[in-house]
Amino acid sequence: MSRSISIFGLGYVGSVTAACLAQLGRKIIGVDPNPLKVDMLQAGKSPILEPGLEDMIAECHRNGSITAITDASEAVLNSEISFISVGTPSQRNGKLDLTHVEKVCRDIGTALRAKKSFHWIVLRSTILPGTTENVVIPILEATSGKRAGYDFGVCFNPEFLREGTAISDFFEPPFTVLKTTHVYNLQSLRELYEWAPGDLFETTPATAEMVKYVCNSFHALKVSFANEIGAICKHLSVDAETVTKIYTSDTRLNISKAYLTPGFAFGGSCLPKDLRALTYRAKELDLKLPLLENIMPSNNEHIERAVEAILRVGKRKVALLGLSFKAGTDDLRESPMVQLAKRLLGEGCELKIWDKNVSLGQLIGSNRQFIQDTIPHIGQLLSDNLDTVIESAEVVVVGTKAVDRQQLAAKLRSVQTIIDIVNVGKPAEVNQMAAYAGMCW
Ligand SMILES: NC(=O)c1ccc[n+]([C@@H]2O[C@H](COP(=O)([O-])OP(=O)(O)OC[C@H]3O[C@@H](n4cnc5c(N)ncnc54)[C@H](O)[C@@H]3O)[C@@H](O)[C@H]2O)c1
Numbered sequence: 001m002s003r004s005i006s007i008f009g010l011g012y013v014g015s016v017t018a019a020c021l022a023q024l025g026r027k028i029i030g031v032d033p034n035p036l037k038v039d040m041l042q043a044g045k046s047p048i049l050e051p052g053l054e055d056m057i058a059e060c061h062r063n064g065s066i067t068a069i070t071d072a073s074e075a076v077l078n079s080e081i082s083f084i085s086v087g088t089p090s091q092r093n094g095k096l097d098l099t100h101v102e103k104v105c106r107d108i109g110t111a112l113r114a115k116k117s118f119h120w121i122v123l124r125s126t127i128l129p130g131t132t133e134n135v136v137i138p139i140l141e142a143t144s145g146k147r148a149g150y151d152f153g154v155c156f157n158p159e160f161l162r163e164g165t166a167i168s169d170f171f172e173p174p175f176t177v178l179k180t181t182h183v184y185n186l187q188s189l190r191e192l193y194e195w196a197p198g199d200l201f202e203t204t205p206a207t208a209e210m211v212k213y214v215c216n217s218f219h220a221l222k223v224s225f226a227n228e229i230g231a232i233c234k235h236l237s238v239d240a241e242t243v244t245k246i247y248t249s250d251t252r253l254n255i256s257k258a259y260l261t262p263g264f265a266f267g268g269s270c271l272p273k274d275l276r277a278l279t280y281r282a283k284e285l286d287l288k289l290p291l292l293e294n295i296m297p298s299n300n301e302h303i304e305r306a307v308e309a310i311l312r313v314g315k316r317k318v319a320l321l322g323l324s325f326k327a328g329t330d331d332l333r334e335s336p337m338v339q340l341a342k343r344l345l346g347e348g349c350e351l352k353i354w355d356k357n358v359s360l361g362q363l364i365g366s367n368r369q370f371i372q373d374t375i376p377h378i379g380q381l382l383s384d385n386l387d388t389v390i391e392s393a394e395v396v397v398v399g400t401k402a403v404d405r406q407q408l409a410a411k412l413r414s415v416q417t418i419i420d421i422v423n424v425g426k427p428a429e430v431n432q433m434a435a436y437a438g439m440c441w
Contacts, residue, residue: 003188004029006075008104009086010037010068013124013159015048016166017083019056022065024195030068031075041068052167072104076111080188081120084108085159088125096128098135105136109143112152119152120189124159128213129206132156133181149182155189156180158212175199179208221291228289232278235285262440264399264421265302265336267325269366272296272334303336306397306421306439307343313417315394316349321408322400322422323355323382330357333370337399340421342375353382354389356402387411396434398424 003026007018010032018041022028030041037047044061046053060066069075076082086100101123108121121140123132137148148154156179161169175198178189186202193200203211226244233240247254266272275295282289310318325335332338337355344351360379363371371378383389386403390396390411398408398420409427412418416434420426426436 003027003081004079005081005083006031006079007083007085008032008072008075008108009084009100009125010034010041010047011085011087012048012050012163012166013161014083014085015041015046015057016050016053016161016170017085017124017159018066019046019053019060020167020170022060023056026065028060028066029075029079030066031070031072032068033070035070038068038070041066050163050166056167072107073111073114076108076119077115079119080117081122081192082108083122083124085124088127098127098131101125101127101131102135102139105139106143109140112140112144112146115152121152121154122189123154123156126158126212126216127156127209129209131209132179133205137181153180153182153186153189155186156208157189158208160212160215171196173198175201177201177203177208177211179203179205181205224291228291231287232282232285232289235282235287261423263423264306264439265299265339267299267334267336267339269325269331269333272299299336300339302439303339303343306340306419307347309419309421309437309439310344310349310395310397311347313395313419315417317392317394318344318349318351319389319393319396320344320351320353321355321386321389321396321398321403323353323358323378324400327400327402328357330355330359330363330367332358332363332367338371338374338378340397340399341378341381345375351381352389352393353378354384354386355382355400356384356386358382359384390416395419397421 005021005026006029007014008031010018010030014030014032018028018030030038032038040047041057044058046057057066084101084104086104088101089097091097112119121136123136132154137154140152140154141148144152146152158177160173173196176193176196178186178200179202180186180189190200201208229243230240233243252258275292279289279293282292320337320341323335323337323341324330324332325337341351341353360371360382394416396412396416396418398418399422401422401424403424405424405427412434414434418434418436420436420438423438423441426438
């Protein structure tokens with residue numbers, strides 16, 4: 001555990017990483033262009049305010065495990081791994097500003113020219129998918145005159161610490177994600193994290209970069225959701241804390257993986273109706289709930305993406321498999337598949353529809369009423385014979401999980417295109433049988 005690590009960027013992430021890795025037995029060289037931060041670390045003081053960090057850095061100073069400099073070359077030549085934790089702020093228009101990442105890559109690349117041994121560059125700054133491959137590696141290769149994967153390795157390893165609890169978050173990450181374009185010498189990176197609890201994911205390029213954005217977007221979404229729920233509870237004189245305690249106690253549907261897999265739009269007799277009722281009530285109370293109000297528009301946009309994907313094929317004869325709002329039910333009320341059918345008819349498509357659970361003759365009550373009000377002529381398009389529905393189609397839209405994909409593959413012809421909007425998956429035979437496109441996969 002004596003390998004040296006240089007850490008570029010001595011802000012929140014860099015300083016915490018430096019102290020924690022030093023405590024794990026690594027020799028750390030901190031690098032920052034700001035001499036004030038370097039001087040503080042050299043004097044055994046923390047450049048940032050974070051509970052517990054001052055003491056850790058003082059201890060590292062005493063045992064000589066952390067030094068800090070402003071010279072990138074010296075740091076690269078005296079370490080085997082360089083962590084990059086420089087800032088990636090927003091530009092005025094929201095675009096990611098990569099100025100510091102680009103500069104630090106030029107500094108490290110230039111230093112690599114004089115380096116004889118293999119060197120790892122581990123990016124911890126938050127960067128958009130594709131940045132490692134399209135920005136970081138090209139700059140490092142151009143400035144070093146060397147090749148990634150041969151003379152040096154590049155890995156993206158997102159950081160999940162939160163300010164205020166950064167040290168315990170560092171030592172107890174929910175998981176560790178390593179992404180490298182080249183697997184050469186990956187063992188030395190695995191060793192870096194062999195102490196870490198949680199799963200180690202070694203992913204494909206861009207996935208690791210995306211995971212960080214998904215985590216932060218999800219955190220932000222949850223905070224805003226909780227606050228909007230709190231606000232409407234307050235306006236309705238309902239105790240938000242009790243509501244929260246009860247709904248978060250459901251770990252089967254609420255605080256779980258449920259509803260978190262990309263698929264098709266939601267629908268049915270409850271979700272749209274209840275969202276509308278709640279947001280309408282908020283409007284009556286002059287309460288703005290932009291997050292809740294925009295869920296239905298977001299859902300409709302997803303249906304539009306399906307329409308676009310189908311029209312993009314450029315063929316008009318379309319087979320829709322599935323009509324009810326989810327597999328295993330004949331409930332058509334507010335089914336996104338019914339909305340999709342309407343939109344496609346409006347675009348001039350010739351539709352044939354199959355759903356093994358839906359027989360118009362058997363629909364009763366509000367279910368029958370909904371279809372009469374929404375799309376009364378659908379009966380002429382609906383068939384219970386899957387073969388005849390697929391036979392004449394140029395595009396087959398899989399909109400239900402109640403279809404056997406191998407059976408489906410056996411019925412398809414090579415001229416047909418499958419658009420899978422519910423993620424039943426690509427049948428093995430489909431390569432020879434037909435073209436396949438998924439909505440989000
Ligand atoms: N702050 C957090 O809680 C947190 C958590 C996880 C990930 N991140 C991500 O980590 C990255 C760093 O965040 P931060 O909050 O530590 O930033 P920060 O602004 O606190 O620190 C960045 C440091 O980088 C230094 N720097 C700039 N150019 C440099 C260069 N060429 N060489 C060396 N150092 C250079 C700056 O002087 C500064 O000290 C960002 O991409 C951020 O999104 C932050």
